[in-house]
Amino acid sequence: MHATVRNAPHQRFLRGLDASPRGTALRVGDDTLSYEELHELALRWAGSLLAAPGGPPRAVAVLAGRSVESYAGILAALYCGAAAVPLHPDFPADRTRGMLQASGATAVVADGPGLAALAETELELPVLALRQVDQDGGRRPVLPVGEGHTLAAPCAVRPGDPAYLLFTSGSTGRPKGVPISHGSLDHYFRLMDERYDFTADDAFSQATEVNFDCAMFDLFCAWGAGASVHAVPAQAYLDLPGFAAERKLTVWFSTPSAIALVRRRGGLGPAALPTLRWSFFAGEALLCQDAADWQAAAPGAAVENLYGPTELTITVTGHRWSPADSPRLSVNGVVPIGAVHAGHDWLLRTEDGGTAHTEGELCVAGPQLTAGYLDPQDGEGRFLERDGRVWYRTGDRVRRLENGELAYLGRLDAQVQVQGWRVELAEVDEALRGCPEVTDAATVTRPAAGGGLELVVYYTGTAVSPAVLARQLRQVLPSGLLPRHYEHLEAFPLNANRKVDRKRLAARAADAGA
Structure with missing residues (x-):
């Protein structure tokens, strides 16, 4: 018998089940599941996974968007003692195939889009799905879901066992598999419990895709307290105050890019988000102006900037925003x-x-x-x-x-050499944000015609002549740091996790230069 890891993710769900058995554990679109319902579903699915033809899986891929299948699939993988491998169904087939093979997953939980994505990989892995099981003509082995396989209780795990595997891209863009152990999560969630006062009355947003590790904060901080988790659909950003009020959200977590999106839709008015009591941002740099605007919209919330690479388990630092001190301590x-x-x-x-x-x-x-x-x-x-x-x-x-x-x-x-100058791209971004016409800026590089690199700026706000911006920048930047090209955008492109897609901007700049 393995030792119990008190803060293992599935143990946290069981804690929430004890605290709020009939309370809402998950709301996705029109689907609402209580703790009891999600627990029973995960036990049935875990039993089916353990009964797979190849034997108990060491890793279970969850190929789904933010659907009931994705959340229940992650919990079911944990219940059967396997590592959950969340994957995004919109990724290219070659990339998904490579991640499935690298993870060693021997079973897949999928929703409709996930089934279609799995068919494109041409891998014949056993699949557990509730909908559209004939997506690829019935060729794929299907794991039956029935009462006969239901587990009596989740399987025990050891601290060194992997709880989930996430894939992160390095400078080459090739996905690197990162296993995170139950022991690492035990330490992490113990610290979260000490730092925050989450209760069963809280309602958490779930704004990122489940293959982004910040989703694990949403799920298991909420479920450890018996709170509810609410998947945030794209259309919610059209009227986030309305969505937050309807769901009575008390905890928000997203990338900082979401702030600009809400602002453009008029959702950051004074006290526009009065139900929030905690607001967290991670995944990219949080600007002081964005933090201040969000704080004004959510005056009852503590606003925190969190940081952490996937390799260090979700987040490993935190700063609580202070209107008096944070701007003074900020850099760029x-x-x-x-x-x-x-x-x-x-x-x-x-x-x-x-x-x-x-x-x-x-x-x-x-x-x-x-x-x-x-x-x-x-x-x-x-x-x-x-x-x-x-x-x-x-x-x-x-x-x-x-x-x-x-x-x-x-x-x-991001520190590059341009015409002999050591250039900090964040420094150029900050200088541009000082121009009255600019709301936000993203500086990238591209090959220069005569060799070396040149700076290209994309900015949001009011479109003006490049000469106007260059004239203002000359007041604060050396001439060698002045960008060669300026382009106005209504909004920055975002990747699947709603971060500014700087790779896409760099590719756009390179194409324009060519």
């Missing part, structure tokens, strides 16, 4: 990322491999660190062995602030 108009979680050590690495006191690449060691990538070759250059410990190189440049917290400066590869 970006809210600090805060202090590293208790139980971890961190250091700032210099370019030559030394240790800096004030500024450098953030490296972290501690219980939230993954044991390594699925493919050990992916870890080359990403981990340090120092002082008898393993440290993860985040690839992020940070600065130690006067209060001991950290400020995010940007990716190491």
